[in-house]
Amino acid sequence: MDQYQVLIVGAGPVGSRIATELALRDISVLLVEEHSEIGRPFQCAGLVNPSSMEIVGLTESILQNIDGAKIHSPSGTMVQVGTEGRVRTHVVCRKRFDQGVTRQAQEAGAHLWLLCHPLEVETNPEGHNVILMREGKKVEVKCKLLIGADGAHSWVRRTFKMGRPTEMMVGFQSEVVGYESEDNWLQMYSGDAVAAGLFAWVIPSGLGTHRIGVWAKPEDLNGRSVEELYDTLLDHPLWRERFSNCKEIARYCGPIPCGVIKKPCKNRILLIGDAAGMAKPTTGGGIGPGFNQVAAIIEKLTKAINADKLSEKSLNSICKPYKELKKDQAKARALRDLLVTSPSDEQLDSHFEMFNRKDVLELINSEGDIEHPVILGMALLRKVPKFRKLAVKAGIKIIFA
Numbered sequence: 001m002d003q004y005q006v007l008i009v010g011a012g013p014v015g016s017r018i019a020t021e022l023a024l025r026d027i028s029v030l031l032v033e034e035h036s037e038i039g040r041p042f043q044c045a046g047l048v049n050p051s052s053m054e055i056v057g058l059t060e061s062i063l064q065n066i067d068g069a070k071i072h073s074p075s076g077t078m079v080q081v082g083t084e085g086r087v088r089t090h091v092v093c094r095k096r097f098d099q100g101v102t103r104q105a106q107e108a109g110a111h112l113w114l115l116c117h118p119l120e121v122e123t124n125p126e127g128h129n130v131i132l133m134r135e136g137k138k139v140e141v142k143c144k145l146l147i148g149a150d151g152a153h154s155w156v157r158r159t160f161k162m163g164r165p166t167e168m169m170v171g172f173q174s175e176v177v178g179y180e181s182e183d184n185w186l187q188m189y190s191g192d193a194v195a196a197g198l199f200a201w202v203i204p205s206g207l208g209t210h211r212i213g214v215w216a217k218p219e220d221l222n223g224r225s226v227e228e229l230y231d232t233l234l235d236h237p238l239w240r241e242r243f244s245n246c247k248e249i250a251r252y253c254g255p256i257p258c259g260v261i262k263k264p265c266k267n268r269i270l271l272i273g274d275a276a277g278m279a280k281p282t283t284g285g286g287i288g289p290g291f292n293q294v295a296a297i298i299e300k301l302t303k304a305i306n307a308d309k310l311s312e313k314s315l316n317s318i319c320k321p322y323k324e325l326k327k328d329q330a331k332a333r334a335l336r337d338l339l340v341t342s343p344s345d346e347q348l349d350s351h352f353e354m355f356n357r358k359d360v361l362e363l364i365n366s367e368g369d370i371e372h373p374v375i376l377g378m379a380l381l382r383k384v385p386k387f388r389k390l391a392v393k394a395g396i397k398i399i400f401a
């Protein structure tokens with residue numbers, strides 16, 4: 001029987017990232033992936049922020065640099081956030097990016113089994129015996145620690161009854177040819193008809209195609225599907241002209257789990273990345289938060305693995321930083337609800353009028369950091385007179401978040 005210190009289920013970017021860091025610290029790691037290829041199927045807008053890119057250095061996966069966003073209110077007021085020539089984020093080829101992160105894990109010494117998924121786990125005081133289906137055959141592997149990095153619908157999370165993320169958004173995206181726009185700016189659309197409490201996006205892929213997407217909370221859809229919002233965007237009287245030559249070459253739909261689950265650890269079990277509910281409630285991005293989660297626990301986790309101290313209590317103590325991440329998510333969610341999700345289309349329009357003022361735009365561009373939306377949100381509430389009456393509400397929401 002094969003034996004590893006750590007078995008990681010799911011070779012997405014976050015599973016591969018923690019595999020790299022563990023293997024670099026001489027921990028024996030097996031990474032199993034149910035698909036035959038890393039990075040497929042592709043379900044992502046492909047935005048990776050510069051700090052996450054710096055961690056893995058996979059600049060060859062960058063297709064396009066993005067300087068900012070042109071954000072449209074429900075009735076068409078446009079607010080431009082960002083500065084020409086200052087890169088805010090990258091658009092990557094997710095296949096190349098994911099394969100790069102997994103290759104780093106292999107180079108660090110982790111083993112990778114493709115076409116492999118777990119069937120059963122038997123836990124004993126020394127560790128787990130995991131029955132895996134590998135290329136159609138059952139194999140048994142022993143490990144000291146099982147890490148679930150198996151995405152939004154995590155098998156590990158469901159099998160060990162570890163709860164659910166606070167919010168499970170639905171994302172839908174197409175890749176199209178025939179959309180004309182500047183290469184280095186995102187377009188974002190708001191309003192109940194096309195974005196239901198969040199926003200829709202158009203992202204230049206750098207390959208002559210664009211990624212058009214929308215995400216929403218199921219309860220905000222009022223019986224509609226996200227595809228219906230997408231269809232409404234493409235046929236919206238204000239925007240249909242710009243979508244009129246679009247021809248779809250691909251479509252994807254996927255869940256986005258935003259809100260760290262209550263119990264991300266059990267005896268010799270740990271969840272990470274989307275499996276733990278790490279995506280941002282403000283943007284849906286999950287790669288950066290997953291990488292941050294790895295960085296926050298890796299040193300203590302390595303020590304605990306080497307000392308074989310992997311009880312629920314010990315893992316909970318290692319995962320204390322998850323609590324901070326959960327708190328940050330809750331604050332960001334509270335501000336998002338106040339400024340974007342709860343307002344009616346009329347209120348949103350009036351917020352956009354305010355965002356469009358020179359002094360407010362300067363504030364957004366100086367303090368606006370997608371990594372720290374709470375700082376910007378609070379600055380807006382404090383410094384923009386029209387938003388001040390929301391400040392008390394925001395304060396209460398944030399205190400109780």
Ligand SMILES: Cc1cc2nc3c(=O)[nH]c(=O)nc-3n(C[C@H](O)[C@H](O)[C@H](O)COP(=O)(O)OP(=O)(O)OC[C@H]3O[C@@H](n4cnc5c(N)ncnc54)[C@H](O)[C@@H]3O)c2cc1C
Pocket residue numbers: 009010011012013014015016032033034035039043044045046047048116117118149150151152154155171172173213253254255256272273274275279284285286287288290
């Ligand atoms: C439409 C859409 C757009 C998005 N856009 C962005 C974006 O622009 N930027 C961003 O940062 N994030 C974005 N996200 C979110 C992002 O895709 C995820 O947060 C990120 O991929 C999480 O990485 P992960 O490694 O935790 O999980 P995943 O990427 O989901 O990887 C999990 C891996 O586990 C494998 N797996 C699952 N179950 C099993 C099993 N039982 N056995 C073996 N293997 C298994 C899967 O095949 C997969 O390879 C988007 C999501 C959607 C749906």
